[in-house]
Amino acid sequence: MRIGLIADTHNLLRPEALAALQGVDHLIHAGDIGGPSILAELGRIAPLSVVRGNNDQAAWADAIPENLTLRFGAVNLYVLHDLKQLAIDPKAAGIDVVIAGHSHKPLHEVRDGVLYLNPGSAGPRRFKLRVGVGILHIEDDRARAELITLLV
Template structure:
């Protein structure tokens, strides 16, 4: 299963992102959506699971959940916007992947058998951080992640 992972669009859905996520079987958005029309456009490509971030305080984005748990491809995924707000012990809850955003800094790390994935920001550039997203691949319940610098 090939899953596109986005975060921190802040109201900007770049054409390069729309092109890149073509073929995704599911799209995860880790908050700071900024405009509900972004999720509507992504839903035309694949099913979308999204959470709210700290800028999603008005309109339909404010109604998104703060956290989400979803099982895709036999892997349990926990989503939250800021990793500082992690309120579970993922390995105890049998979570295979924790997806977060907020920092705009893309990263993948593994701890205690859990993948922690921040896809970075694919919205407006912040400082000198890259415009980035990630792919989460799940095969027979085993997850792997890869970051994608959109070099914009």
């Protein structure tokens, strides 16, 4: 299974991001979406799970949760926008992968046996950070990730 990861589009869905996410089985947007048209476009690619970011304050975003727990096979994911607001102990909660956005900085590291991912920003460039997305591969009930640079 391939799960596309995208965050911080801020109402800009780059063609490069759409191309990189083609063929995924599911999509996760980790917040700061920017508008419902982004969700509609992503929803054409694959089933979509989303969390609200700190900039998603308009009425269209009222029903979007601040965090999600998802399960794909035996792999448990926890999705939120800002990793600094993580209010659970992922390992104790049985979470295998934590997915966040907000910082616009790509993150791919293991802490205490839990994989932490931030695909980076797929929308407007912030400072000199790269623009990118990610793919979470779930095979044999194990997760591995790749971060894809769209623009450096």
